[in-house]
Amino acid sequence: MSAKRILVVDDEAGVRELYREELSEAGYAVETAASAREALQAVKASAPDLVTVDIKMPEEDGISLLREIKERWPRLPVVICTAYPVYRQEFGAWASDAYVVKSADLGELKTTLRTILGE
Amino acid sequence: MSQVETAGAEILSEIVRIVNATTDLEERLRQIVDLTAHRMGQDVCSIFLLEDGRLVLRASQGLNPESVGRVSLFLGEGLVGWACVHRVPVAVDNAQADPRFKYLGATGEERFQSLLTVPILLQGECIGALVVQTLSPSSYTSDKIELLTTIASAVSGVIRTAQLYKNSQEQLAALTAISEISRALISTLDLDRLLNLIVEKSVNLLKARGAILRLLNPETQTLEIRASYGLPPDVARSRALAFGEGIAGRVAVDRRPVRIDDASHDPLVAATGLFKSILCVPLVSKNQVLGTLALYDRGGDLPGPFNERDEHLLVTVGEHVAIAVENALAHERSEALAEESQRRLMELSILYDIGQAMSTTVDLNRLLQIILTGVTIGGGLGFNRAMLFLYDDRARTLEGVLGVGPRDAEEAWSIWQRISHVRTVDEWAKTTDRTAEPEESALTKLARSIRIKVVPDAGVLARTVLEAVPFNIPDALNDPRTNPELAARLGTNAFATVPLIAKDRVMGAILVDNLFNRRPITEDDVRFLTLFAHQAGRAIENAQAVAGLDAARKSLLELQDRLIQTEKMAALGEMAASIAHEIRNPLAVVGGFARRLMARLPEAMTAERHYGEIIVKEVKRLEKILEEVLVFSRDARPDLVVCDIASLVNEVLSFIEDDCRENGIGLIADLPPEPVYTLADPAQVKQALLNLFTNAVQAIRRGGEITVHLRRTPFPEERISIEIADTGGGIPGDIMANIFNPFFTTKATGTGLGLAITRRIVVDHHKGEIEVVNRPGEGATFRIHLPAATVCPLPEAKEDAP
Numbered sequence: 001m002s003a004k005r006i007l008v009v010d011d012e013a014g015v016r017e018l019y020r021e022e023l024s025e026a027g028y029a030v031e032t033a034a035s036a037r038e039a040l041q042a043v044k045a046s047a048p049d050l051v052t053v054d055i056k057m058p059e060e061d062g063i064s065l066l067r068e069i070k071e072r073w074p075r076l077p078v079v080i081c082t083a084y085p086v087y088r089q090e091f092g093a094w095a096s097d098a099y100v101v102k103s104a105d106l107g108e109l110k111t112t113l114r115t116i117l118g119e
Numbered sequence: 120m121s122q123v124e125t126a127g128a129e130i131l132s133e134i135v136r137i138v139n140a141t142t143d144l145e146e147r148l149r150q151i152v153d154l155t156a157h158r159m160g161q162d163v164c165s166i167f168l169l170e171d172g173r174l175v176l177r178a179s180q181g182l183n184p185e186s187v188g189r190v191s192l193f194l195g196e197g198l199v200g201w202a203c204v205h206r207v208p209v210a211v212d213n214a215q216a217d218p219r220f221k222y223l224g225a226t227g228e229e230r231f232q233s234l235l236t237v238p239i240l241l242q243g244e245c246i247g248a249l250v251v252q253t254l255s256p257s258s259y260t261s262d263k264i265e266l267l268t269t270i271a272s273a274v275s276g277v278i279r280t281a282q283l284y285k286n287s288q289e290q291l292a293a294l295t296a297i298s299e300i301s302r303a304l305i306s307t308l309d310l311d312r313l314l315n316l317i318v319e320k321s322v323n324l325l326k327a328r329g330a331i332l333r334l335l336n337p338e339t340q341t342l343e344i345r346a347s348y349g350l351p352p353d354v355a356r357s358r359a360l361a362f363g364e365g366i367a368g369r370v371a372v373d374r375r376p377v378r379i380d381d382a383s384h385d386p387l388v389a390a391t392g393l394f395k396s397i398l399c400v401p402l403v404s405k406n407q408v409l410g411t412l413a414l415y416d417r418g419g420d421l422p423g424p425f426n427e428r429d430e431h432l433l434v435t436v437g438e439h440v441a442i443a444v445e446n447a448l449a450h451e452r453s454e455a456l457a458e459e460s461q462r463r464l465m466e467l468s469i470l471y472d473i474g475q476a477m478s479t480t481v482d483l484n485r486l487l488q489i490i491l492t493g494v495t496i497g498g499g500l501g502f503n504r505a506m507l508f509l510y511d512d513r514a515r516t517l518e519g520v521l522g523v524g525p526r527d528a529e530e531a532w533s534i535w536q537r538i539s540h541v542r543t544v545d546e547w548a549k550t551t552d553r554t555a556e557p558e559e560s561a562l563t564k565l566a567r568s569i570r571i572k573v574v575p576d577a578g579v580l581a582r583t584v585l586e587a588v589p590f591n592i593p594d595a596l597n598d599p600r601t602n603p604e605l606a607a608r609l610g611t612n613a614f615a616t617v618p619l620i621a622k623d624r625v626m627g628a629i630l631v632d633n634l635f636n637r638r639p640i641t642e643d644d645v646r647f648l649t650l651f652a653h654q655a656g657r658a659i660e661n662a663q664a665v666a667g668l669d670a671a672r673k674s675l676l677e678l679q680d681r682l683i684q685t686e687k688m689a690a691l692g693e694m695a696a697s698i699a700h701e702i703r704n705p706l707a708v709v710g711g712f713a714r715r716l717m718a719r720l721p722e723a724m725t726a727e728r729h730y731g732e733i734i735v736k737e738v739k740r741l742e743k744i745l746e747e748v749l750v751f752s753r754d755a756r757p758d759l760v761v762c763d764i765a766s767l768v769n770e771v772l773s774f775i776e777d778d779c780r781e782n783g784i785g786l787i788a789d790l791p792p793e794p795v796y797t798l799a800d801p802a803q804v805k806q807a808l809l810n811l812f813t814n815a816v817q818a819i820r821r822g823g824e825i826t827v828h829l830r831r832t833p834f835p836e837e838r839i840s841i842e843i844a845d846t847g848g849g850i851p852g853d854i855m856a857n858i859f860n861p862f863f864t865t866k867a868t869g870t871g872l873g874l875a876i877t878r879r880i881v882v883d884h885h886k887g888e889i890e891v892v893n894r895p896g897e898g899a900t901f902r903i904h905l906p907a908a909t910v911c912p913l914p915e916a917k918e919d920a921p
Contacts, residue, residue: 012704012705012708014704014705014708015704015707015708017708018707018708018711018712018715021715022711022715056700083699083700083703083704083707084700084749101746102703102704102707103707103710103742104706104707104708104709104710104711104713104714104735104738104739104742105710105714105739106711
């Protein structure tokens, strides 16, 4: 069984780097995108199993991206991964599959991914 | 001319002189009989006059003078009577031989032989007879008969003038009397004096021995005795007569005089035991019966019953009297009206005065003070004491709020002395200190101790409010309407209550009494007090409205303050949040790589691993601080779901268990065995509780106890209370006021947001309450009250509970 492929969308290079290393180590095939535009191209090109999206990004924000992905690939799970804990209660309305607050400790994120991907 | 003729002419000329003389009738008749006897050579000359069907001897020369006025004959009796009946002269030589002769004893006429008598005619009627007699027998010639007839006609003239004179004298007397009465009647408009004058003058005029004047009382339609004369007091005060009842009642109905010679069957007449006859006339003015005037028994020179002339006279008097009485009554009515309007004017000016005073304030307490002062001050309504009660229509209770009046008679005196120069309430209001809180008087204390449930059987005070009518209780002890306990506490037996009304709403009641001067409270007093209470009620309503506005203004200001504070905090929160977000990403990166570094450092590099651990730990602390700051920003709206508070408490307890054990802190949880459901945001509630527990742990530091109680309380409204008590020594008094302020902290490390967040979660997000009980030196207790959800717990929620 090949590794699950995860697309990490975040405008901050540090975050992309950290997530790539941590998630790769956890056994995922990690691809990153720095913007919504890049993300949509990557989804089209490599069809990932899951996308993590930051909310606050320049140009197009994460919520719009989430909506767009869900419109075009309704079955593709999207996890919101953000520094804003306050929007947690709205994640359902945005149709994301999970809402994780960014932290130095990636334990919560990893648990969430495992749950969604059915591992 | 014959001798007889000459003598006759001489007699006649002398008789004419006598006739025209001004001396009285008796004297002239005596002179006539003297002259006639002498000049006609007769031994006797007498005049009989017809009085009440009898011929009475009225003058005589020659007969026994004692018999004059005492001796009389019936018409037709004796020669004189025969002459009168037949209106012809009778001459007899030997009178005693004539069968018609009637001997009159006491006159001494048996000695006389011859007699000549001629009738005295007046306008064709026989009014008497002229008689001459001689001792020796003599025959009467036609000359003599003619002469005597001429003299008789002269006598007739004398009598006629005398009668005319007497009549005119009598009429003059009556007119004089009437005019005197009339003068007396217009001399006064005072009804009682007038009525007494009327009976007195009427009695004098008719020479009666008693009199009663009755006036019709229009309200009772009875004839009341208003004045009397010569009656025993008990009779003079006897009861009023109905229309048609008794003699006076009949006179009033028939409007005709009644004259009864023997009225001894009349109960009133019988009651006097003094009188027999009565003359009663109606007093009628403008076709209205005003009353009756009755006189009893004629006295004077003609004692006995009244005659027709008296009746006419009294009717005339009655007409004058009626007019005078009518005038006096009208005057009395106008006096009463003037008095009434005078009183109304005074009342209005008092109301205006108190109104002026009341308009000087909208402060309710001062207004009530002014109202009660108005009720008690001499220039106001002048009651001794007054108490004011306000009605709470939700609780249906009446509560005393204020009392004004002296404590005892001594204080009453000193107050009256002190305020005697203050004439008006407005003046009083302007001279007393309006800012000073009136000291709580004994009467106010008494008033405030009175609290009455407003139900129908709770006495007059309750009924005053319920029925919105005044009560005047002159004798509380014997009045079943009063609550005996109230009367006992007031210490008064006579009091009055009036409702305070504004726009048909009863706002309370005023109670007044005159405990010290014992002046009875009149219906007029109560009416005026009611009038005043209406004015006062409106003023109180205004004051309450103003007080309401004031309170509303205050709460608006407070709200505004809070809004400003909230705005400030929101701005601060937003700024903090944006900074936190900006920091959070790099912090996550720093922390994340520190962890990775840690994972790769070989065990041997102890120092490096130690540095790494520090980085990881500090990042963790920073992330916690950021979390708190972000939760505090206003966007953290609660996500309310049905949840079990007991299980939330348990989760938090398991969170801090380790910490407590490490620090030797005992955890005592008093939780109900069954779930406690309500609508709440579980994450936020946990956060709120965690903050309180964390504070408790930090307050205790080492060795102590934390107790948590959870219960559902049904009162005052159903809610869920969580109480967390610690033994951490309590909160220093000087910081109590600040503990809920954001960023306020006593700790070396910490955001100072813990309690602020807890409060925001409980109060703002869950509409609950938070309270602190500080026990300085012992510890602090925080209580969170959450509204109990009125929804039923969902079955899934039950299953989901751990």
